[in-house]
Amino acid sequence: MDNATLDNHLRLFYAEVKNQDGDDYSKSTLLGLRYGLERYLNSPPHNKGITISGNPEFKKSNVVLNTKLKSLKQGGKENVQHKPPLEPEDLQKLKISVFAVYLIVQVPLGCCETCGSVRCCFGVVVVVKVNET
Numbered sequence: 001m002d003n004a005t006l007d008n009h010l011r012l013f014y015a016e017v018k019n020q021d022g023d024d025y026s027k028s029t030l031l032g033l034r035y036g037l038e039r040y041l042n043s044p045p046h047n048k049g050i051t052i053s054g055n056p057e058f059k060k061s062n063v064v065l066n067t068k069l070k071s072l073k074q075g076g077k078e079n080v081q082h083k084p085p086l087e088p089e090d091l092q093k094l095k096i097s098v099f100a101v102y103l104i105v106q107v108p109l110g111c112c113e114t115c116g117s118v119r120c121c122f123g124v125v126v127v128v129k130v131n132e133t
Contacts, residue, residue: 003050003057010037010052010061014068024077027069034065 001009017033019025025033034052041048052058086094 003055007058007061010034010058011064014061014065024068024072026077027072030065030069 014030014034017025017030038050038052040046041050041052050057053062055062
């Protein structure tokens with residue numbers, strides 16, 4: 001796919017992308033999508049060596065993305081809504097649990113449909129024992 005076609009597809013993608021609830025993604029998510037796509041295209045086996053942000057070949061898609069980001073800002077949806085900070089008591093419990101004991105067990109998940117063997121179908125179960133104080 002040439003850069004002009006990719007630019008057109010990205011332009012449509014940025015204009016229409018929504019989360020599962022049908023709402024617009026946040027600014028950080030939209031920028032993360034763009035950088036993730038760029039990283040994907042520049043890693044093996046693709047090795048395109050392109051930069052989507054700031055590249056004149058991707059001007060149309062970047063204009064659409066920047067317009068969407070401005071629209072989010074005007075609608076007051078630009079910022080991420082963070083969870084409240086941990087209470088000091090809960091933070092102390094986490095610090096103590098650093099010394100927790102971890103047990104990793106391989107469990108057969110059933111017969112492999114491909115080869116009929118149980119050996120290649122193991123899953124890993126992590127059992128965590130948290131020290132209580």
